[in-house]
Amino acid sequence: MNLLKRLMKDKMAVASLSVVAATLLVGLCAPFIAPHNPNEVNMELRFAGASWQYWLGNDHLGRCVLSRLIYGIRPSVLYVLAALAASACIGALLGFAAGYFRGKVDALLMRICDCMLSFPGYVMTLAVVGMLGAGLENILLAFVLMKWAWFARVIRTAVMQFADADYVKFAKVLGAGHMRIMARHITPVALPEIAVVSSSSFGSMILQISGLSFLGLGIQAPHAEWGMMLNEARSVMFTRPELMLAPGIAIIVVVSAVNFLSDSLQTALDPKLMTYGKPSKAGMNTILPKLRRKEVA
């Protein structure tokens, strides 16, 4: 793919991509990589320092910090990615529908989008968590509820641009069905844009979910999560400052990698995306998702 090739020329992008990919891989294979059971309590090892058996030491319940860090990738990164994928799917589907069929479907969907978008990210998440109770799944639900509208907006614009393209018209003339046209012709064109939008909100979502866990609204014990680990470390910040380090650095590394990657993606797509020159609605639509990037954190 063209995009990938261009991306590969950028050293920074390659490095970030490897960091992200490695993180995902470690998270997926956590049971094979983690040296200990992350939930195994051993009060005798409470706050033990680093040792050959426990590389990063033990937390307030004597659990292995390294294993928790590794298992923490799942809720902190993998589940966020899953939520992102879910919202991208929903958004893409609705966005395609709106852009492709136009008319009333479009008007209605865009109204709903407007409505969803008028809830700032944190407000929506807090509303959902407030009504349904604290918990990782509720935050993820809020993410999906929030983000699909962004995807729908962006993808609708993309579809609008390309639905009039000659080759799509040609396919129509040839009698290809709606689904077929979408699948065969529009998806590949819109995919890079989806990649940009999702990568730019990915970082903010990681920060947001760990922030909410930090406040005690996210994941519930005993599951390991980076924000939660930081929260636990915070109560002993003076006596054991080292416990703040590992999860904090993990978040920073992953989020910066994601941000760099997203930036590189945008640069790679530059000719298509950089339409700021004419501040038309289409131009704004590509700015907005970027603007939302750090809505949280």
Next chain:
Amino acid sequence: MGGYILRRIAVALPLLIVISFLAFVLNQLSPMDPAEVVLHAQGVPTITEELIAETRAELGMDRPFLIQYFDWLISSFQLDFGSSYVTGKPVWSLLGPALLNTLKLTLVSSAFIILFSIVMGVVCALREGGWLDLSVRGFSFLLTSLPAYWLAALMVWYFSVKLDLLPTSGMDSISSYILPVAVIVIGYAGIYFRMIRSSMLSNLNEDYVLYGRACGLSETSVIMYVLRNSLQVAVSVFGLAIPVILGSTVVVENIFAWPGLGTLTVNSILGRDFPIIQAYVLVLAAAFVLFNTASDIINAAFNPKLRKEF
């Protein structure tokens, strides 16, 4: 222009109504029966089914759903959001001061974010590719990747405890602003700086710049034109940014014990104080729509072409 404003407001109104309806429905979904909560708050020793029914009637909860909604909407306009389940105080008496405190924090932070991102954005765009541009950009990436609470803990530790310069928390004096504002600015300036920069860059590549230079305009006046056009984007971006920042002070407020909306809401969630959560959602969503509308109108004032959009 007047017509445009009217049209824009005509779009915002139904949106507000839909949002208020959602906020109302959200509360209806909550697992607690408000009648029972009210009775408990009053400390009634034995709660019978009849008593609950009676209280429901008293609270007007036996009426048709839509009537309840309109009643609630009208009282919301009068800032009457009911009473807190926990303290029994009117919601607005808690939310109002908290909103004010959060607004102060947000406005001060936004001012610095705007200031920094415009200055840095313009400077970096004019020196595109230079060492300053590269280092500022790289640094901004790193800063936006920092978890706010981590950074906050670190800064409190260093500036308040180690150096003994600033208060650790609260909102006692002007110096209380420094740390929370710094954390918010660090988190956001990077994003908006990049936006200003790319907007400047794309403007610099426009034909009119070339034309202007070709016509012998001084570099300063060319840059002024570019700046003006870039600021158009900036205004709409910041119009959206302010409510986003307003919504996202949650974490920072909690760490610095800032007596604002974020602290109040998180405490309300952990204390299951639904009327406060509901009012929070309504007030912030309304603020967001209003800001949005206002920034569109301001934008249209800058750029007559946009007025035709509605």
Next chain:
Amino acid sequence: MNIKKGVVLLTALLAIIWLSACSAGNNGEGAQSSSGAQNGADVQSSAEGDSSVKEIIYATAKDINDMNPHLYPGSMAAQGIVYESLVENTKDGIKPLLAESWEISSDGKVYTFQLRKNVTFHDGAPFNAEAVKLNIEAVQRNASKHAWIKLSTMLEEVSVIDEHTVQMKLTEPYYPALLELSMTRPFVFLSPNDFIDGETKDGVKGYNGTGPYKLTEHVTEQYARFTANESYWGGEPKVKSITAKVLPAGETTLLALQKGEVNFVFTDDRGADSLDVEAMQRLVDSGDYQIVRSEPMNTKMIVANSSKQESPASDKAVREAIWHVVDREMISRTIFSGTETAAETLFSANVNYADIGLEARSYDPGKAMQLLEQAGWVQEAGSDIRTKNGSPLVLKLYYDVNSSSQKTEAELLQSEALKIGMKLELIGEESSSIANRRSTGDYELLFNQTWGLAYDPQSTIAAFAADSSYRHTTSGIAQAEQLYQMIDEVMVSTDEETRKALYRDILTIVHEEAVFIPLTNGSVTVVAPTGLQSISFKQTQFELPFELMYFE
């Protein structure tokens, strides 16, 4: 022209921002309160080395809230220094406070109090028999809220005999009457000038009590300042000013202590010790602070909802199993570094009537598994969680999100429980929400504590039957009706031996049923500046005698 507009707009925006930043001192109350805060800051900054500070600034996780002493939302620690009761509960029994002496009629129904003379409320109004009558009658007109205090259901009449003599008539003899009159609320006295239309139940105009401190300034959710009452009948307190500063528990409080922004911390109303034991020790090592611990005051426990039929918590075997998987010695040694001792029964032996030799259920996971097995909770092959008739052994445990020790205990218990095939879901909430769950029965397990020496056992036991307290905890057990009857009896019983026997039976039933699972014996912990002398405790975990403390 557009540029001009833009410039005007931006200038206006910036101007607004600067204005708001400049007026930012405090919610528009402007000069007074913000200068107050600055004074506070000045004093604070000198708090560290300088021992000449004459001020206590304590950290509290919650605002002092409504100080109306006839209702319950307010902070007890704050109400305790502003208001006073007729009598005081001390280690050596009931002692005079606002009443100098009293007589109880031979049938136990009429109490006659001689009031202390020359006592005035903070607003100058005299404290006399009339004020006592007005206060108690105002409380009684809102009796439904005070049902937990049995006295309020038995008080028939309050009459003024003369300026300084007041008489209370009860419908029947009630032995804990004086004890209940000694409590922080509701039978304490507010200046009648603060009543609204003769009532206190719908709010009051001011908070003028007779206590050693007056409330002089209160900024909601930020701080409350109390200053010494110069005309206090017991002599003006030596510490001139006490400030309650709202700070989130844990790290923020610790930082503020290090910095000197607050200089005093104590175990709060709900028993949440937010500070890590080791971190407190660090503060002491720094030389600026001292730690003072009271004798054990209460029992920290997990309360099981026996009345929730669909929950495993209604099964006695499950409750006993939980009892057996709590490793109290480990908790005491690791989480509390030995500062709290393991509790084997609901009330420790030093509580009245509680030394009845109940059998301890020791830490024994094997026994716990056996109990579950016998009760039909079986572990299918390949499954971690036991089931009975298809329903899994999963329970929700609610803990106070502000208490790091509760969270750690909960996590420890969670991992121990999982080993015997029981899944605990932990949910951290604000203490108000947990109290709400307790009274509505919307819980399976939750952390709680007995009410402290002044209230144990009689008030805590009365609360077993009260809807707003432990009704849901106890109403599911087999002998519930019998239990409630005995509780009613013991409260009105005048014969010491009968009382002893009844208490023995009551405590045995709840012990057998394992609805109150004890953890540790908690005490009140105070972290105070090294120079502060005479730090002592009351018979309750909810208040401190600030008026006795002084700086050296």
